Amino acid sequence: MVKIEFLGPIEQESLEIEAKSLGDVANFLQNIDSVNSWLDRCAVAINSQMCNDLSKKLNSGDVVSILPPVCGG
Amino acid sequence: MELYQGSLDIKSIFNRWLDEERESNYGAFIPFIGTIRTEDNIEALSFDIYEPILESWFNSWVDRAEKRGAKVKMAHSIGDVPVHTSSYISAVFSPKRRVALEFIDEFVEDFKANAPIWKYDVVNGKRIYAKDRSTPMSGSGILAIKEDK
Numbered sequence: 001m002v003k004i005e006f007l008g009p010i011e012q013e014s015l016e017i018e019a020k021s022l023g024d025v026a027n028f029l030q031n032i033d034s035v036n037s038w039l040d041r042c043a044v045a046i047n048s049q050m051c052n053d054l055s056k057k058l059n060s061g062d063v064v065s066i067l068p069p070v071c072g073g
Numbered sequence: 074m075e076l077y078q079g080s081l082d083i084k085s086i087f088n089r090w091l092d093e094e095r096e097s098n099y100g101a102f103i104p105f106i107g108t109i110r111t112e113d114n115i116e117a118l119s120f121d122i123y124e125p126i127l128e129s130w131f132n133s134w135v136d137r138a139e140k141r142g143a144k145v146k147m148a149h150s151i152g153d154v155p156v157h158t159s160s161y162i163s164a165v166f167s168p169k170r171r172v173a174l175e176f177i178d179e180f181v182e183d184f185k186a187n188a189p190i191w192k193y194d195v196v197n198g199k200r201i202y203a204k205d206r207s208t209p210m211s212g213s214g215i216l217a218i219k220e221d222k
Contacts, residue, residue, distance in 0.1 A: 007121070069204070
């Protein structure tokens, strides 16, 4: 199982799904209405490392973080 | 990198950083301080931080500073920060002014664009995500791509 966590203002509890790649996570999240509207403006981290490769393989226990637009300072 | 709950005690952080580098032989010290302004009836700003990625983002800038003979420091608030108090301080130390002046500009701009920090206006005690002032991080949108099956 892969854990998906939603950071900052995205009001969605963490999810655990079966996924072999980041592409599987993308397909899964595109079917959740409350999350889908955020996806075109979100970045992704896997185990706290930024990632922008949909073919990236995932292993059981990996944590995928969804990062919406930021504004520090 | 330093994170604090609520407003920063800017003066004590600033003084401590000066003391830490007193003997380091840097000729230039340039701080940047972010203070919450009164605007649109807000009482405070509030911040969420994702610390693991903030840490790795900051460490990459520490390395970039080192390569230029400089040092960078940063402190940020978590949670509510009332108006007219400060939520952010960063500073660059370098042997000569030019590196520090250029570095603080690059660092603060990338901080605004890529540090995993989320800002909310606090109005009547409620947190409202500052959506219009927020910037998608590098690589955003990848999960919206539809794969051909």
